[in-house]
Amino acid sequence: MLVAGIDVGSRATKAVVLDGERNLRACSVLRTRPPFPELARQALDEALSRGGLRGISPDYVATTGFGRYNVPFRDLQVTEITSAARGASFLYPSTRYVLDIGFQSTRAMKLGEGGRVREFHTNDKCAAGAGGFIERAARYLEVGLEKVGELSLRADNPQTISSVCAVLAESEIINHVSEGKTVENILRGAHLSLATRALALLRRVGLDGETTFVGGVVYQAGMVRSLEETLKVKLNVPAQPELVGALGAALLALQRLEKQGAIPKSPVEPAT
């Protein structure tokens, strides 16, 4: 018995394969590019291949992410909010809040029992409120995205970026560069700016319990530090944060199979 969760995100497409006991059997991450049906199939095939499961078709496929409807072989699609909540709750059963910062949007969720979403808010359609903003800043500063997190950690005088619009925020970055501010301090300013917006979202759902931070931006250590300083809490940070949505989708796939009686219900244990 195998199920798959595929998260077709705006920057990366992720696939997770679980067995009937909720063990992680395989995963993959590909850069998102059209056409999505082929991309999703490729992500799944790559995961299966890496897990030594080549040629095996999962019994159920659940998709999530903005491209979730463009996967013809799916059995079910769920929003990225539902899937991130389920994935985070599985990894950290006592988490009450989830912050998911993706490339295109940021979501704050309050969870109920079993990872059920009780309340949630997403950022408005504004590029300054999500991971894409950091990527654009890095591009302007001619820094590879993989180096952004470490550089940001080295900041000694973070520069304020106060604009709520990505275009204006980039103008602020240009000003900082022309004034001779260091790349480290500008990047940390960008992280703090994003953290402030995330705090506003989290405050709308409440912020009085264990909080898990997921999404590809988690890989940027400076972002985690900025968030923890801004939120004044210690965050749960998964080892593979970009896979949490796909994991949640796979878990929901299992739940559907259990509900349909295709497999017996098994107690939920955190994945290893």
Next chain:
Amino acid sequence: MATAVDNIAARYQEALLDPSLPLVQAWKERHPGARAVGVFPVYSPVEIVHAAGMLPVGLLGAGNQLEIAYADARFQSFICSIIKSTTEMALTGRLKVFDGLVFQGICDAARNLASVMARNLPGMRVEYLHLSQNQASPAAEDYLVGEYRRFQSAMEELSGRRVTEDGLRQSIAAYNRVRALVRVLNGLRARSPELVSALECYLLARLGATLPPEGSAPVLESALVAAQGRQARPKDRVRVVVQGSFCEVPPVELISALEEAGCYILDDDLLLGWRCYEADLPTEGDPLRSLARAYLNSVRFSSVRHGLDQPRATDLVAQAKQLRADAVIYLAAKFCEPALLDYALFRQALEQAGIPHLFLEFEEKMWLVDKPRNTIETFVESLLFD
């Protein structure tokens, strides 16, 4: 496969949503010399307009069909869409099809819109109806009868035709028929939402608010028969009540998105003023008094009618329970003060009753509904994957 009810609703959709009001234009062309009166939400006694030989037409904004070019220059940014789009329609000549306009004191913006129209549309008869605010007062009925009498005189003056008691009773009967058909259609939706969608109900009710009752009733009857004969299997969806859209109407794309995201909308308050009576109004006795009594005693709860007897939040909870709704979606127009102020009361009551709810804001000029759709889907999933 498209069924008759799809065809009926779809046949009129484009014309109903066209801010040039082609259905009203066509009616006037077919009735040379006849007059039409635009009626701003939420409620007005349209029977009086009809009895004066004129066509009362719901003035329901321009949806996302009209670029706002002039109205933005005349209003502050924090004002609801329907005020701006109605003004835009006026300033671009789209309201010339009307001979009169009627407003009531539902909110500050609507109250002032009456004056804006009077100033900007010379020659247009603009009436402001003072519906009673205190429904519980023993004097309310006599007051409202007096106000309706004043309104009747104004309509007589506009049309040049005297309103007789018999004529008004006939108009009440004609609108009773339309309201009853809309009521039965909505009852069918509440019982078997797989047979008729919220969008279809809205379009058909809007037809009743646009055509004369003699013209809309046969169409509604056909649609009802078609819906009753529809073959559809109930889907695994969340049953919801939609509240908060009693004045400005959400874009049809958003209504569709609510349904496509996995909701059966058992009931809503769209076009509330045109379907606010749960039973027929009496067609005997003093017709003005019948209209006044109905407004004071029988009208459905809303955020613009302040009953002192029972909080409207209690009514919403009772409605949700009676319809066995899984949840309530509070769908309020941006900057709609009555709806947004009431949300605090509704939220508290729903939470106390253990009824899940989702709050969403909309505006007329929403072309992309991806974000609200995503939000609704997540809400639906939170209930489905319980």
